Amino acid sequence: MSETFKVRVNQLPVIEVPADGSQSLLEALEAAGIETRYHCRTGFCGACRSKLHEGEVEYVNDPLAYIRPGEVLPCICIAKSDLILDH
Amino acid sequence: MRYSTFNQTNANPLGEPMFFGNPVNVARYDQQRHSIFEKLIEKQLSFFWRPEEVDVSRDRVDFQAMTDSEKHIFISNLKYQTLLDSVQGRSPNIAFLPIVSLPELETWIETWSFSETIHSRSYTHILRNLFSDPGKVFDDIVMNDQICRRATDISRYYDDLIFHTQLWQTHGEGDITIDDVTYHVTVRELKKKLFLCMNSVNALEAIRFYVSFACTFAFAEREMMEGNSKIIRLIARDENLHLTSTQHILNLWQYGDDDPEMKEIAEELREEALEIFTSAVEQEKQWAAYLFENGSMIGLNKEILCQYVEYIANLRMQAIGLDPQYNQTSNPLPWMNKYLVSDNVQVAPQEAEISSYLVGQIDSEVSAGDFGDFDL
Ligand code: FES
Ligand SMILES: [Fe+2]
Numbered sequence: 001m002s003e004t005f006k007v008r009v010n011q012l013p014v015i016e017v018p019a020d021g022s023q024s025l026l027e028a029l030e031a032a033g034i035e036t037r038y039h040c041r042t043g044f045c046g047a048c049r050s051k052l053h054e055g056e057v058e059y060v061n062d063p064l065a066y067i068r069p070g071e072v073l074p075c076i077c078i079a080k081s082d083l084i085l086d087h
Numbered sequence: 088m089r090y091s092t093f094n095q096t097n098a099n100p101l102g103e104p105m106f107f108g109n110p111v112n113v114a115r116y117d118q119q120r121h122s123i124f125e126k127l128i129e130k131q132l133s134f135f136w137r138p139e140e141v142d143v144s145r146d147r148v149d150f151q152a153m154t155d156s157e158k159h160i161f162i163s164n165l166k167y168q169t170l171l172d173s174v175q176g177r178s179p180n181i182a183f184l185p186i187v188s189l190p191e192l193e194t195w196i197e198t199w200s201f202s203e204t205i206h207s208r209s210y211t212h213i214l215r216n217l218f219s220d221p222g223k224v225f226d227d228i229v230m231n232d233q234i235c236r237r238a239t240d241i242s243r244y245y246d247d248l249i250f251h252t253q254l255w256q257t258h259g260e261g262d263i264t265i266d267d268v269t270y271h272v273t274v275r276e277l278k279k280k281l282f283l284c285m286n287s288v289n290a291l292e293a294i295r296f297y298v299s300f301a302c303t304f305a306f307a308e309r310e311m312m313e314g315n316s317k318i319i320r321l322i323a324r325d326e327n328l329h330l331t332s333t334q335h336i337l338n339l340w341q342y343g344d345d346d347p348e349m350k351e352i353a354e355e356l357r358e359e360a361l362e363i364f365t366s367a368v369e370q371e372k373q374w375a376a377y378l379f380e381n382g383s384m385i386g387l388n389k390e391i392l393c394q395y396v397e398y399i400a401n402l403r404m405q406a407i408g409l410d411p412q413y414n415q416t417s418n419p420l421p422w423m424n425k426y427l428v429s430d431n432v433q434v435a436p437q438e439a440e441i442s443s444y445l446v447g448q449i450d451s452e453v454s455a456g457d458f459g460d461f462d463l
């Protein structure tokens with residue numbers, strides 16, 4: 001089993017997401033069966049906006065939607081550590 | 088302050104606010120206060136499409152097979168969208184260009200408005216295919232009660248801002264009496280009007296299209312009106328980008344460093360902003376009721392459509408710092424998402440249904456001989 005990060009979303013049971021960046025955070029949430037919100041999936045609409053309470057992500061695309069402090073766009077970022085977020 | 092098309096004051100563009108600073112002079116993008124707007128311009132240009140690229144001819148058969156209530160839903164939505172894009176194809180230019188102070192934002196506004204004119208042209212493209220004379224459909228737009236009611240609400244914030252800007256630019260601040268009515272004109276009052284107008288435009292881009300979009304995509308789910316649906320997907324992608332731009336403007340006022348007076352105004356008029364948003368939501372729900380007054384269509388009814396409006400309204404409200412007002416936290420129409428994903432919406436030349444693929448290509452007469460041995 002390859003390396004994973006632990007992610008807690010909306011106080012649901014913790015899920016594991018691949019640590020190798022092979023999936024966007026949004027894809028990883030979907031793969032774990034979490035109901036996600038999105039439209040564009042490329043970082044410009046902001047529909048996937050989520051609150052990051054703990055942990056670190058890295059953007060693989062330039063975000064165009066407005067991101068306020070503490071928010072992330074899961075459709076274009078990958079997990080860089082264990083995370084706690086509201087989606 | 089009189090508008091000048093080339094303001095000769097030497098202002099520092101990096102110190103100007105988005106609006107109500109000095110009018111823009113040199114259209115330069117080497118130094119930018121808010122570089123996001125240039126990124127939005129690039130994105131919008133990369134989305135460029137033409138209605139004629141999408142072959143809608145097969146929709147005619149589908150349309151003829153529709154029930155009367157489905158025809159009512161389909162045509163009413165097109166009328167409403169025509170109204171929205173008629174307004175959006177001109178109003179950002181007329182209302183915002185006279186008061187904008189940053190070149191990157193000025194050019195974004197022009198690019199945005201231009202893309203709305205493509206939307207307007209696409210409705211004629213769709214209707215020409217369905218009717219030998221689409222005139223009646225267009226004529227009804229200014230006579231239909233339901234549409235007119237919405238038009239009033241959509242245009243009034245723009246009209247108010249435009250009129251007061253004209254007063255200010257011709258008379259300056261002060262009390263100005265015209266036809267026995269006295270208007271109290273100050274820059275602060277103008278900024279308030281701008282703030283309300285931007286909130287109204289934001290609500291338009293955020294939710295006013297989505298009842299129509301949902302109907303279009305519900306037809307597409309049944310493999311009906313697919314040419315039309317392809318066009319609406321391209322429109323939806325553009326609208327999402329427009330929405331991002333109004334969200335940026337509203338957030339830059341509230342959270343970013345732009346104009347401290349706009350930050351105060353945003354706080355002062357928070358309730359009004361909320362009210363603009365929630366009344367747009369109510370109007371959309373009434374629109375859903377009007378659409379389904381003669382009967383619903385397979386896959387959609389008024390209730391579920393209203394839930395969808397509430398669901399996206401919550402997302403859009405949070406995006407501009409307002410508290411979500413509705414209980415609908417899960418997506419009642421999950422299939423909507425696949426039509427809103429940007430990657431799925433490429434207009435590809437190899438697709439059989441596209442009649443004339445001319446983007447980025449010279450539209451000229453080419454004889455078969457010019458292709459030599461090419462096998463097309
Ligand atoms: S889905 Fe559009 S920004 Fe993430
Ligand atoms: Fe539009």
Ligand SMILES: [Fe+2]
Pocket residue numbers: 175203292325326329
């Ligand atoms: Fe728009």
